[in-house]
Amino acid sequence: MTPTPLYLDCDTGIDDALALAYLLASPSAHLVGIGSVSGNVSAAVGAVNTLNLLELAGRPEIPVAVGAHDPLAGSFDGGAPHVHGANGIGGVELPASRTAVQQESAAQMLVRLAHAYPGELNVVAIGPLTNIALALRLEPRLPELVAGVTLMGGAVLVPGNITPVAEANIANDPEAAREVFAAPWNLTIVPLDVTMANVLEEEHRLELLASDKPVARALGEMLGYYYRFYEGIFGRACSAMHDPLAAAIALEAVNLRTAPVVRAEVDAGSGPGRGQTVCDLRGMHVGFPAQEGARCRVVLELEQDFAPHLVDVLLGRVPAGSGAVTAPESVPA
């Protein structure tokens, strides 16, 4: 398998840390650059967390660029310390990396990499879409230059997590998300519909904590904090798997059961729908017939639970994106 050059845009973040560790463990991903953006934490703190994780994983050579501190409109709201902790990674203290961030911004890095790998670059965005929108403004030909964009975001047929209808990554910068959804490229979105239905349980966290791999152990510690937030949502110690699932879907490492390609746009108005990802699923009763102008693949359901695969990859049992996910039982071999 030829490794895919991949640009990751993140707001690290506990589930961003899971996604990063997943990608680092994957032979099918060639992580050529990482940009940070304000979301779970500020872009600056996200970059530090990312550098420290790369150091812990023995991969300090992967370049990290700091991205936008503020969304396109308004100001960074301070992030989600109640979810991710004050330092973004559940209060876990990682050894400090001595590697510096790049001189270029995240948006500049993305544009540079898109030109360096024309038609090949896989863009994975797991934070607010500010940097991606800025890159589109810097280089309007970006949609022709990149191979694809996969993003964690949206809540389609399930409640939002920031408002009744809006998911945090989209709602933290609806203006940016509107521009990204309107650009002429094929998007794959990984919304709460599927990330809330794939849950990491306490048994998985204990497996990570018992690992001899420093990154896996650190993730297990972070998840202790993360689980406390999700206990209020699910009623038990566990967590959704937002960002690592988007990473796995970008690598085509999981089989999708329901993922229609539909028209989609983002509400950037000032009403109760602000930050909502509006996807046209009206064809659901007849198997989603083709829609003119549809360019957004919405992942609604997987063939099987994601947690065992994620844990296997993080523990080094199987490489990410190795095709280790087996076909569902209902499909003849």
Next chain:
Amino acid sequence: MTPTPLYLDCDTGIDDALALAYLLASPSAHLVGIGSVSGNVSAAVGAVNTLNLLELAGRPEIPVAVGAHDPLAGSFDGGAPHVHGANGIGGVELPASRTAVQQESAAQMLVRLAHAYPGELNVVAIGPLTNIALALRLEPRLPELVAGVTLMGGAVLVPGNITPVAEANIANDPEAAREVFAAPWNLTIVPLDVTMANVLEEEHRLELLASDKPVARALGEMLGYYYRFYEGIFGRACSAMHDPLAAAIALEAVNLRTAPVVRAEVDAGSGPGRGQTVCDLRGMHVGFPAQEGARCRVVLELEQDFAPHLVDVLLGRVPAGSGAVTAPESVPA
């Protein structure tokens, strides 16, 4: 059982005709007035259809008032002839009633009836909410005066039917719906989540056609037209049961499995969410804990399929609202 005085606001409409017939067959409902509103058809045509159905049912004494032709903002869009036919009842020709409409408007009638039956009036709204909003403007004490409001409208965790997120009754007058949802009364809403999950099949239509009751036969004929529209939605000849289900729920004639009381508002902005009913279902994973200020009961799921009950009532096998709906099998007797 003491009959409940009931005001029906409708845009008759094939499923409105089903709801009206259902209420007329119910000993627990005392239909003291009906207002028409533009929606499926114009308010004027809706009133004529209603009068003709009352005549066919032998109930010409029930007063009918014509309501608003235009929504609060903008103009009536011509209705939905592709769904309900040019005359609103699938092209079926009913004998013309010789009864005249009332001199008062629908909003005036509603206010008058609320005063005539203080604390008792059951308001059932199965069209756009223009008349209800106008009545609230005429009489701001309306919420204290009526016993309750049940409306067919909204799409909460399912796609809309007018836009990807908006249902027709709400979307046809979002400004009115916003005022109705903001008023200090307890609402019960019956959204597409439950009306699209309860389907009337071809076998049910054939039963109605074979009836010796003129109203049941007329409904069977209308449904032939309605089913052709829904064939494009469901892939077979059948229909959703929007309005009659709202009528049955207003009479407490069906058992509800999932019906949380939550905060709700209507998006009356100009973005992609215009006309959406935004309900806060974020507590769904832990059984919907109480929300401060919540006044909107959202019917998401019934205990059992509604179609057999509806057909039984329309054929006179059991009276509507008679408690004939049995407990689900999973509940011990």
